[in-house]
Amino acid sequence: MEVVIVPDGAELGKLVAAVIAGLVRRRPDATLGVATGSTPLPVYDVLGSMVAAGRLSMHGCRVFLLDEYIGLPAGHPQSYRAVVEREVVRRLDLPSSSVLGPDVSAPDLIAACADYERLIQRSGGIDLQLLGIGADGHIGFNEPCSSLGSRTRVKTLTPRTRADNARFFDDPADVPQHVITQGVATILEARHLVLLAVGAGKADAVANAVEGPLSSFVPASAIQLHPHATVVVDEAAAGGLQLADYFRSTYTAKPSWQSL
Numbered sequence: 001m002e003v004v005i006v007p008d009g010a011e012l013g014k015l016v017a018a019v020i021a022g023l024v025r026r027r028p029d030a031t032l033g034v035a036t037g038s039t040p041l042p043v044y045d046v047l048g049s050m051v052a053a054g055r056l057s058m059h060g061c062r063v064f065l066l067d068e069y070i071g072l073p074a075g076h077p078q079s080y081r082a083v084v085e086r087e088v089v090r091r092l093d094l095p096s097s098s099v100l101g102p103d104v105s106a107p108d109l110i111a112a113c114a115d116y117e118r119l120i121q122r123s124g125g126i127d128l129q130l131l132g133i134g135a136d137g138h139i140g141f142n143e144p145c146s147s148l149g150s151r152t153r154v155k156t157l158t159p160r161t162r163a164d165n166a167r168f169f170d171d172p173a174d175v176p177q178h179v180i181t182q183g184v185a186t187i188l189e190a191r192h193l194v195l196l197a198v199g200a201g202k203a204d205a206v207a208n209a210v211e212g213p214l215s216s217f218v219p220a221s222a223i224q225l226h227p228h229a230t231v232v233v234d235e236a237a238a239g240g241l242q243l244a245d246y247f248r249s250t251y252t253a254k255p256s257w258q259s260l
C-alpha cells in the first residue's frame with residue numbers, strides 16, 4: 001500500500017486526475033469504478049477541465065457504480081446514477097450508456113446483484129476503482145462487519161451513515177435504509193484501488209484502515225490485502241497516522257520512473 005499525504009483536496013484532485021488520465025491515455029477503453037460523496041469531486045473537476053481543454057478524451061471508457069440506494073423514485077437527484085450522470089458523465093463528456101450499475105428497480109434484487117457481478121466480469125473487470133471512506137470505515141456501502149469475502153448484495157445502512165448522508169437530502173428521513181453495494185471482495189478484484197479522504201472527520205477511519213488490524217469491523221482495512229492500493233489523504237485526514245512522516249518521506253523520495 002502507498003499512502004500519499006497532500007496539502008488539501010485541490011492537490012488530491014490534481015494528483016488522482018493525473019493517475020486516471022495516465023491510465024486512459026495508455027488504455028482508452030479503461031473501466032473506471034467511480035465513487036460518489038464529496039471527496040472525489042475535485043478529481044472529476046480536474047478531469048473535466050482536461051476534457052474541456054481537449055487534452056484528454058474519455059469517450060471509450062466505461063464507468064461502474066460502486067453502490068446505489070434502493071427505493072428512491074426513478075431519476076431522483078440523489079440516486080447515485082443521477083449523481084454520476086451530473087458529476088462524472090457530463091463533465092467528462094461520456095455517453096450515458098457508458099455508466100453501468102446495479103438495477104435497483106428489479107423485482108428480484110438478489111438476481112440483480114448477481115447480474116451486476118457478471119456485468120463487471122464480462123467487461124473484463126475494473127481497471128481503477130476510486131473509493132471514499134465512511135467515518136465508520138465503510139467502503140462503497142459495506143458497513144462495519146461486512147464480510148471481507150462479500151460480493152455485490154443488498155445492505156442496510158447504519159444510522160450513522162444515514163445521518164452523514166442526510167446533508168444531500170431535503171429531509172433526513174428520505175435517506176434510504178437499503179442499498180446495493182459492490183462487496184468487499186468485489187472491490188478487491190479491481191486492478192488498482194485509490195482510496196481518498198479529506199478532513200479531520202476521516203482521520204480515525206483512515207488510521208484504522210491503513211494501520212489498524214485487518215477486520216470486517218473496518219471494511220476499508222481490506223485494502224491491506226490488495227497488491228496495488230494507493231491511499232491519498234489531506235493533512236487533516238492523515239492526522240491519526242503513526243507512520244505519517246515515513247509516508248511523506250517515501251513519497252518525496254519516490255523515483256521518477258515509479259508511478260502511483
Ligand code: GLP
Pocket residue numbers: 035036037038039040066067131132133134139140141161165
Ligand atoms: C457514501 C458512499 C461512499 C463514500 C462515502 C463518503 O457513504 N456510499 O462510497 O465513500 O459516502 O462520502 P464523502 O466523500 O462525502 O465523505
